[in-house]
Amino acid sequence: MAQETNKKALLFIFITLLVDCTGIGIIIPVVPTLIQQLTGGNVSEAATYGGWLTFAYAIMQFVFSPILGGLSDRYGRRPVLLISLLGLGIDYLFLFFAPDLWWLFVGRLIAGVCGASFTTASAYIADISTNENRAQNFGMVGAAFGLGFIIGPLLGSVFSQFGVRVPFLAAATLSLLNWIYGYFVLPESLSKENRRAFDWKRANPLGSLLHLRRYPAILGLVLSIVLIYIAGHAAQSTWTYYTMEKFKWNEQWIGYSISFVGVSVALVQGGLIRFTQKIFGAKKSVFIGLCLYVVGFTLFAFASKGWMMFAFMVPYALAGIAGPSLQSLISGNIPANEQGELQGALTSLISVTSIVGPLLMTGLFSYFTSATSPVYFPGAPFMMGALLTAFSVIIAGFSLRKT
Numbered sequence: 487m488a489q490e491t492n493k494k495a496l497l498f499i500f501i502t503l504l505v506d507c508t509g510i511g512i513i514i515p516v517v518p519t520l521i522q523q524l525t526g527g528n529v530s531e532a533a534t535y536g537g538w539l540t541f542a543y544a545i546m547q548f549v550f551s552p553i554l555g556g557l558s559d560r561y562g563r564r565p566v567l568l569i570s571l572l573g574l575g576i577d578y579l580f581l582f583f584a585p586d587l588w589w590l591f592v593g594r595l596i597a598g599v600c601g602a603s604f605t606t607a608s609a610y611i612a613d614i615s616t617n618e619n620r621a622q623n624f625g626m627v628g629a630a631f632g633l634g635f636i637i638g639p640l641l642g643s644v645f646s647q648f649g650v651r652v653p654f655l656a657a658a659t660l661s662l663l664n665w666i667y668g669y670f671v672l673p674e675s676l677s678k679e680n681r682r683a684f685d686w687k688r689a690n691p692l693g694s695l696l697h698l699r700r701y702p703a704i705l706g707l708v709l710s711i712v713l714i715y716i717a718g719h720a721a722q723s724t725w726t727y728y729t730m731e732k733f734k735w736n737e738q739w740i741g742y743s744i745s746f747v748g749v750s751v752a753l754v755q756g757g758l759i760r761f762t763q764k765i766f767g768a769k770k771s772v773f774i775g776l777c778l779y780v781v782g783f784t785l786f787a788f789a790s791k792g793w794m795m796f797a798f799m800v801p802y803a804l805a806g807i808a809g810p811s812l813q814s815l816i817s818g819n820i821p822a823n824e825q826g827e828l829q830g831a832l833t834s835l836i837s838v839t840s841i842v843g844p845l846l847m848t849g850l851f852s853y854f855t856s857a858t859s860p861v862y863f864p865g866a867p868f869m870m871g872a873l874l875t876a877f878s879v880i881i882a883g884f885s886l887r888k889t
Contacts, residue, residue, distance in 0.1 A: 495614055498672050499607050502571065503630035504637075505664045506601065509578065509657035511638015514744060515737040516650045518726050523650065524587045530855040533727040535587065537848025539594045540723055544840035546598025551837065554606055563610040564674045571665040573600035578658030582651050613675035636748035643741025650737070704816045706885030708835070711812050713878040714776070715836055719843030720783060720871030721747075721802070724851045731855055731864050733792040746796060750803035759807050768811040769886050775808025776879045783872035787865030812882070846870070 517539070521532040558566040577600060581593040645653045701708075729735040729743065762771050782802030789795055816832075847867040853859055854866040863869075 494671060495675065496611070498668055499610055500630055502567065502664060502668065503607055504634050505660045506574070507631050507634020508638040508641070509574065509660055510601075511635045511744070511748075512642040512645065512653045512657045512660075513578075513581075514639055514726060515642040515741040516646045516653050518730055519646075519650050519737060520584075521587070521590070524584070524590070529727050529731045530852050533724060533848045533855075534852040536727065537723060537844045537852075539590060540844035540848075541841055542591055542594045543598040543601070544837065544844065546595050547601055548837040548841060550599045555609060558606040558609055562674045563606055563613065564672055566606045567610065567672065568665060568668055570600045570606070571661055571668060575658050575661035575665055578654050578661060582654035582658060610675050632748060632752040636745050636752065639741040639744035639748070641741075643738040643745075646737035646741070704885070706881050707812055707816050708832070710772075710776075710878040710882040710885070711809070711816075711832070712835055712839055713874045713881070714779070714809060714812075715839035716843045716846065717779065717783065717871035717874040717878070719839070719847045720867040721786070723844040723847045724867045727848070727851055728786075728864055728867070729792070729795065731851075732789075733795070735792065739792070743795060747799055747803070750799050751806050754803050754806040758804075759810055762807045763811070768815050771807045771811040772815070772882055772886065773879065775805045775811065776875055776882060778802070778805035779808065779875040780872045780879065781805075783868045783875060787868035787872065789865075815886070 517536060518529060518532045521535050521539075522528070525531060525535065527535075554566055554570070574597065577593055577596045580596070581590065584590050584593060641656060642653045645656050725744065726740050729740060733739075735743070759771075762774075766774060778801045782798060782805055785798040785801065786795065789798060813832075847870065850866040850870055851864060854861065854863045
């Protein structure tokens with residue numbers, strides 16, 4: 487009976503994460519156009535505002551992830567998850583009716599708070615998992631992310647044909663339906679005897695970063711991961727603006743391209759990586775993957791036709807073998823009883839890259855596409871991505887000699 491309940495709960499958590507990621511993906515194709523409508527500016531100016539909108543979302547996630555995690559330890563996972571889902575649904579409605587840019591900023595701040603529920607969802611999975619199925623269950627998180635960013639942009643492309651705000655209404659509907667579903671089927675996973683008092687000192691995002699000083703042997707590899715995540719925002723934060731500016735793509739083509747990226751990455755990380763690990767091993771996979779990132783970013787930067795962006799996704803997606811291999815090497819150098827602290831510190835660092843990356847990349851795009859720029863080069867963010875990844879290759883090379 488308990489096993490059956492856990493299966494239903496796990497299905498709900500998967501659906502929750504899938505809906506969250508789909509909701510984010512739905513609105514990606516239309517955000518640049520909506521910003522332009524609200525500001526009356528061009529794509530270059532929209533990119534600057536878009537970077538700050540991403541920053542607003544990321545900073546709230548960074549701050550509130552440990553807070554929501556602490557609250558779920560005190561009051562249980564169910565109420566925190568359900569309140570977050572309800573908040574997301576209301577927030578998407580708020581964004582649907584946004585009359586000006588400030589409403590968008592307020593909406594993204596609220597979304598960052600509610601989106602921090604990923605922490606609670608992960609804690610829920612840990613509660614209901616055993617040593618035998620924990621890795622398998624956590625693998626569903628990655629599957630939900632990948633699937634959400636395939637489905638979301640496709641739906642966004644379809645709904646945008648009925649109006650630039652319609653995707654926000656679709657995202658709100660998904661979140662509210664998921665909240666209703668969870669209200670009736672989601673059981674509590676944390677028993678009262680396992681709960682603890684809420685402590686502001688422990689709900690501190692900066693504290694977890696200090697733990698990395700305890701692992702000097704892997705600091706170089708950690709820095710490589712940080713550089714990769716910052717470089718990744720060349721694609722994540724400027725793709726829509728870049729393709730609209732350079733190739734005059736509309737919301738539909740943007741959605742199709744992002745979904746294609748999602749499919750490519752899912753195929754590599756969901757299937758191909760099993761074979762590359764056996765053939766090359768973790769260390770060679772890191773080196774090959776990082777070099778492919780440099781190639782992919784450079785090709786994106788100098789693409790002259792829209793179809794090239796699809797073709798150049800091949801080396802970019804194949805580069806995805808580097809990230810999991812790096813994480814595997816880092817984890818393998820840490821004792822089993824310190825893995826939790828390590829993962830917490832890595833999560834906090836990745837949150838920081840989501841604050842720095844969007845501002846850096848959208849700022850570069852905005853500058854090199856503005857009338858005051860000495861050189862017109864919309865591919866500047868991708869070249870920065872290639873440069874950061876090249877540094878990552880060098881740092882990882884030195885670090886791998888020590889491991």
